[in-house]
Amino acid sequence: AQSVTQPDIHITVSEGASLELRCNYSYGATPYLFWYVQSPGQGLQLLLKYFSGDTLVQGIKGFEAEFKRSQSSFNLRKPSVHWSDAAEYFCAVGARAGGTSYGKLTFGQGTILTVHP
Amino acid sequence: DVKVTQSSRYLVKRTGEKVFLECVQDMDHENMFWYRQDPGLGLRLIYFSYDVKMKEKGDIPEGYSVSREKKERFSLILESASTNQTSMYLCASRHPTGRGPQHFGDGTRLSIL
Numbered sequence A: 001a002q003s004v005t006q007p008d009i010h011i012t013v014s015e016g017a018s019l020e021l022r023c024n025y026s027y028g029a030t031p032y033l034f035w036y037v038q039s040p041g042q043g044l045q046l047l048l049k050y051f052s053g054d055t056l057v058q059g060i061k062g063f064e065a066e067f068k069r070s071q072s073s074f075n076l077r078k079p080s081v082h083w084s085d086a087a088e089y090f091c092a093v094g095a096r097a098g099g100t101s102y103g104k105l106t107f108g109q110g111t112i113l114t115v116h117p
Numbered sequence B: 001d002v003k004v005t006q007s008s009r010y011l012v013k014r015t016g017e018k019v020f021l022e023c024v025q026d027m028d029h030e031n032m033f034w035y036r037q038d039p040g041l042g043l044r045l046i047y048f049s050y051d052v053k054m055k056e057k058g059d060i061p062e063g064y065s066v067s068r069e070k071k072e073r074f075s076l077i078l079e080s081a082s083t084n085q086t087s088m089y090l091c092a093s094r095h096p097t098g099r100g101p102q103h104f105g106d107g108t109r110l111s112i113l
Helices: none
Strands: A003-005 A010-014 A019-021 A024-026 A032-038 A044-050 A056-058 A064-068 A073-078 A087-094 A105-107 A111-116 B004-006 B010-013 B019-025 B031-038 B042-049 B064-070 B073-078 B087-094 B108-112
Touching (some): A003 A087, A010 A019, A019 A111, A024 A073, A032 A064, A032 A073, A044 A073, A073 A087, A105 B042, B010 B019, B019 B031, B031 B064, B042 B064
Antiparallel strands (some): A032 A044, A032 A087, A056 A064, A087 A105, B031 B087, B064 B073
16 A cells, blocks of 8 residues: 655744755555645645656746655755745655556645744 | 635534535546545545546545535535544545646535534
């Protein structure tokens, strides 16, 4: 069964500092990987996704993530954090569609990001 | 842009009531999903539907049922609401091609008193 671990429940950074959110997954084959962001009281917005090819993927709002197969990781990074980035971030792993998977996702527990001015 | 609309942002119901949560998407997506979100647990899949009138149990289906009579609408039903079903409920849809991400609604915060 697939699983996702986000080791950091809560991270605090200063505005302008760099950011890295960790994500480790367990999956029997090459997975689909996603990062979503959730602002308070809102649904989830897709930041970026990895399916294949270049292991460094670019997303919206200046975020990027790197897929490292050897470490089973898909960490999210941003070089300079803005106060508006304060939110909860979710990493998710998806089975490649086919059979009965239907693109189901398994989510991590989430990481809450606080940004200090 | 994909639009997934959940009928209520906030809902308060009483124990034992039958509760309906509605979700509508406007992109003709075959696949739709219901999750519940609880602090520290992330999102957990309750049910999903891969096409009209089709449904599959997710990881935590107990106490819930679903209905998918039309492609655009996916309803979550709490047959007899209990206090442990107080939670945030999120609906999502996706196109069934291999690379389609899930698109989420804004969620319904449900309180069972």
